[in-house]
Amino acid sequence: MAFICPHCNCVAYTRTSRYLSPLTQEEYLQCTNIVCGHNFTLFRTVRETLSPPALPKAGIHIPMATKQRLIEMQLEIRRQKADTENQLELPGLTA
Template sequence: MRVSCPHCKQLGTIRSTERLSPTVSQHYVICSNRECGHTWRATTVADMTLSISSTPDPTVALPLSTHVRRAVIAQLIRCAAEADYTPCLTPPTTLDLFPPSGPDGPS
């Protein structure tokens, strides 16, 4: 991961990382510009899934990006088995949306 110095904009080097949670890490960074000499702490957060993991951790709950959601729903629809459905409360009806206007049907 590349981190730019907030002062001189040169690349910094991550010296150590402390994992605070499965989705949050703190990095201690030193600027590569010796004249600048800035050191700082940066925090990174995993905040969205862009591609689903092949080995997901059940304790991590990240929201899916919209394109992943569409792909997951499409896959579920493709793989879903068809089920017979019989309404319990109302009888099935197959009426026309617009009833015929006369004895010969629509005019």
């Protein structure tokens, strides 16, 4: 997994990680900018359920996202899609 270095804004990659619980993981990252050289940790945690699982695990409770939150996420996805579709394509240049 990648993350942006908080110091130089370059990409930092996960070097190793460990699970602290079924819902939380600690990751150790290293900045790709050799001049910066920042090493740091972060936590990844499950925050909310967007759609219920087909195979729920006993003892695992993840709060369901509110209807308002789901609507906001749908609107954001539509906005991002519209932004992508409205980008100008220049002849001879490809992504």
